[in-house]
Amino acid sequence: MRKILALVICLTMLLSALLISGCTPGGEEVYVEEGATEIKVYAREFEQWAKDHLNNLANEFNKDLTDGIQVKIQFYTQDTYADALTVARENGKAPDLYMTTYGELYTNIQNNYCISIDEYLSTEAVDDILDVCKEMVTYNDSIYAYPWNMEPGSMFFYRKDLFAEAGIEKVPTSWEELYDACEKLSGILSRGQYCIGLPLGSYECTWVTYGMQQNTTGGLTLDESWRVSRLDEPGFKDIAEFFYTIFSNDWAPTSALTSEGYTYIVDALCDNNPKLAMTFGGSWSIAEIYNYTESDQTIIDNIGVAPIPTQSGDQTGTTSANGGWCYCISKQSKNADKAAKFLNWMFTENAERTAQYFIEAYNSKAPTSQSVKDYLDGYNSEVPQEWIKVVNDVAATGIPEATYPWDISLETGKIFETMQVRCKTGAFETLYATALQTAQENIEIIMSRSNYPSNPKYDYGD
Amino acid sequence: MLSNYSDKSKKPRLFKYRNAKSAFAMMAPAVLLLLIFAYIPLAMAIVRSFQNYTTGEFVWFENYDYIVKTPSFTKAFGNVILFTAIIVVAQMVLSFFFAHVLKAINAKVANAVKILLYVPCLISGVVASIIFMFILNYGGGLITSILIGLDIDPIAFATEGYWPIACVIVPTWWLGFGYNTLVMYAGLLNVPKSYYEAAQIDGAGFFKQMIYVTIPYMKNIFILSLINLITGSLQMLDIPYMITGGGPLDMTMTPSLYLFNSFRDVNRPQNVTIAGSILIMIVIVTINIIAFKCIHSEKMED
Structure with a gap:
């Protein structure tokens, strides 16, 4: 009995120590910024490495305890993602940022689920987006989503x-x-x-x-x-x-x-x-x-x-056709500017940071901006160069899915x-x-x- | 005294409602739960089926127009009528036949058989589908493995010929067979032996006894089974979803499965899905009203 008691006390102390030091038992760091606005992101759950990648990005962003923004990612599987978005919207609690496919983007615009992000993107950032991607996210001369990746489907x-x-x-x-x-x-x-x-x-x-x-x-x-x-x-x-x-x-x-x-x-x-x-x-x-x-x-x-x-x-x-995913800012978001800040941080400010995703993906997805494409061209990947060339060539001539x-x-x-x-x-x-x-x-x-x-x-x- | 109670006009008002408060108190939780979780959502659903999903503007029958002009949904209705017809006939005939077998065999053996028969009823449709998928899977299911072992081409049960329909109907029948057999068996045991004895004296053989004694006496049991089977079949979802996904060419698509997929499709305005659900509800309620009218008229005759 005493041994069990001692064990419980030790475990409690260890857990307390971990919490006080700001570390979870999994080793993931937790940053707490008092009074910061929470930006909620709904993300589709793909492979484990992709999930880890996005979590790491959010964690990296949250390290800055002076910007007044803390990002929280919520992952949903293929089976639950659409339901989760629908339920959140029905309750007026849509996430600030969410992922959607290029094929579904127009319906999102029609249904007033997302807003134009023109005002949040610099001219350089817009110019940097590859034309083939820009076409997929542009409606009525406005950009409604930032293209994350392109995946040729065949x-x-x-x-x-x-x-x-x-x-x-x-x-x-x-x-x-x-x-x-x-x-x-x-x-x-x-x-x-x-x-x-x-x-x-x-x-x-x-x-x-x-x-x-x-x-x-x-x-x-x-x-x-x-x-x-x-x-x-x-x-x-x-x-x-x-x-x-x-x-x-x-x-x-x-x-x-x-x-x-x-x-x-x-x-x-x-x-x-x-x-x-x-x-x-x-x-x-x-x-x-x-x-x-x-x-x-x-x-x-x-x-x-x-x-x-x-x-x-x-x-x-x-x-x-080029499938793939893009990030939208919800119409219901009350912090669109802050959501856009995270969006820009992920995709438009640092090509090396954005390119890591494509490297971890074994170049199985094509980049969406010229700067990231240039970075990847100079990167020595373990994937055969002819494979990467096929992906990029097929994506470059790919068409958007029917809307x-x-x-x-x-x-x-x-x-x-x-x-x-x-x-x-x-x-x-x-x-x-x-x-x-x-x-x-x-x-x-x-x-x-x-x-x-x-x-x-x-x-x-x- | 008794005559006083039976004379309603003389009943004091206070006496009539003296238990009203406790009765309302006891009914309140059930009524409240029904209101919150059934009637209010139903009313909201009906209202929303007449509204535009995005703007909330009343568009009246626009959503209904959308859903009835959706070829997969209308085909699904045709499919489910076919499935229901097959399942109802197979289930009624085989359950009735097997109930006779149960009645005829030794009581101890019958008890064991009843348990074995009832076990599938305890399994959910999803689990049953997984069991059948282990057997039927094209990539390495039990039958595929046996066929390849015998140097015979495997059968794509989920896509080839009319196999997909069988893939949906057989597990559905299997799941309901035990319950229906036991209901029929209970009905059979309720038929008074004296009726059969009287029929025998009149010279009726096995089939005449069945036609003139058993079937008329079990009419209400048949109607009850029929309602359950029709309502259940019209709402088929899990088995076609798991085994065939509604394919090939919408051959096994059911209205419930279509609406389930539709709800998960962010491209589709959800009020259209709601309109489709209301349509299914109307069909099921209509069938039930007709069936209950039949039962009611039977009772009246009794």
């Missing part, structure tokens, strides 16, 4: 050892070359192994194929006015046939091989006996390769990265999904005609909604 990953074994000498750049590669690979792969991993289901087939749609058809589902469907463009039929060819030949799995589906599809490429020989994957797959293989150089050396094959074989144009109602984009994804799940039940022409007609009818229904929006970046001339 790139091509392959196993060099399997290519060599199958006698594939050239990395496929066109669909025809990809079919040839699949033919050759199917001869050497065993049951349970597949030639290529592609996005599955309408949801993935929608956002992953934005780049492919742009490359093949010269646009996305709707034209610039958001009033006319472009699905009659022959390129959409070609993409559908691409999916039909791959899936009817059993070259791709019809169900996800990994728990997160397309997000971590690259895992299936990284095993010693991989389930996939090639796969489409987002740029984040580069970091995933390092994490999954625990930086096993033998496997990493066996993996190649390239832009996705295109119909014509020309990969210099758009091959991907018209998601249901409409999804109808195009459903056409491609039809090819995946019905390819064994009928001829391509019949399947495509039915899928196209359904999609067109559904798009018309969606467009007939009484509150169907207009494109803020289109001049309707009235």
Whole structure:
């Protein structure tokens, strides 16, 4: 009994000592600034290193006990983030700063969730933002968010050892070359192994194929006015046939091989006996390769990265949409100026500080400002230079994701999904005609909604 | 004395309400909780379904117009009607049949079987889905492993052919089978033996006894099971969410799952989601009113 009592007293004393010295048991320093304004930041929880990075940034910022600002980050998982934001807004307690995707930014503006940050950014800071990013955060000539990163959603990953074994000498750049590669690979792969991993289901087939749609058809589902469907463009039929060819030949799995589906599809490429020989994957797959293989150089050396094959074989144009995240200041924030101060501190004041995120991310994301890009160009990364070049090149030609109602984009994804799940039940022409007609009818229904929006970046001339 | 009590007109007013205070006091917590957590939110939801989410301006049926012009939501309604029809028929027929088996077998064995049957009812839909996913998973589930071991191509249960529908219906049926069987079994035990004896004397065989004695006597049990099954099936969410995610091509999408996804979609005005929920509520309430009317009329006949 005495021993237990002594132990309890010792633990209490130790805890008190830690608290008095301002250290938590985890070693994280806590800075307390009396009377400071708390800036609440809602952040999506990604990988642990990304979470640590943001926490460290906030901690570093909070070290200054004279600026009257203390930042508090609250992380939410993919499943809870949107709910948390909705609930906070409903209660009038929206965070001062929050993350959103480029694709969702316009809805945030429409719904008055965020404010323009023009007045908080210096001219130099605005000029420093890369044009491709600036376009994604600008509406009605105002910048509404600071772009944090860019993630091309579709790139091509392959196993060099399997290519060599199958006698594939050239990395496929066109669909025809990809079919040839699949033919050759199917001869050497065993049951349970597949030639290529592609996005599955309408949801993935929608956002992953934005780049492919742009490359093949010269646009996305709707034209610039958001009033006319472009699905009659022959390129959409070609993409559908691409999916039909791959899936009817059993070259791709019809169900996800990994728990997160397309997000971590690259895992299936990284095993010693991989389930996939090639796969489409987002740029984040580069970091995933390092994490999954625990930086096993033998496997990493066996993996190649390239832009996705295109119909014509020309990969210099758009091959991907740029996903990624940006930071907004809430309309409900009462301390927008102080939130902006933290925003500037993170992104516009010190390129070296901002670049650390991209370094820790194994260059799997593209930077959003010229100064950070320049810094990274001079940095000696452990990631192969050709991989980094592919990410930057694909991002530079990437397009923003569609901002018209998601249901409409999804109808195009459903056409491609039809090819995946019905390819064994009928001829391509019949399947495509039915899928196209359904999609067109559904798009018309969606467009007939009484509150169907207009494109803020289109001049309707009235 | 008794006649005095039965004559309401002569009852003193004070006597009539002498327990009113304690009665109201006892009812108050329940009424208060219902008001706070059910009726006030419901009223707020109805009001908000007629408002613009951002401005609060009344837009009347605009949100309803949005949700009924959402192809996935309308398809989900069609799906759930199909699922409900299959689940209700399968559940009623098989539960009724198995209840007969339980009644016929040895009491000790029947007790053990009842426990085994009831165990799935204690499992949540999410856990049941995980169990089925372990079996059906394409990447390395039990069936995939067996098929690959036998050098047969694995089946993509979540996407191939009509398998996705089976993937949703079978676990739902499995979860409810024990409860429905026990309800039917209890109903069967309630049928007086004398009815069967009278029927036998009249020369009725097994099927005639079932049609003219068992089924009419258990009509209310059937209606109760029917209401539970229809209401439960219309609100299907966890199993399609976990196993198929509503796909492929919205084949297993249900209205509840659609609204659940819609609530989590920051792009969608939440008042549209609320309007969709109100629509589902109207459908379920209508079905329940019809079913309760049926029960009521049965009781009247009794």
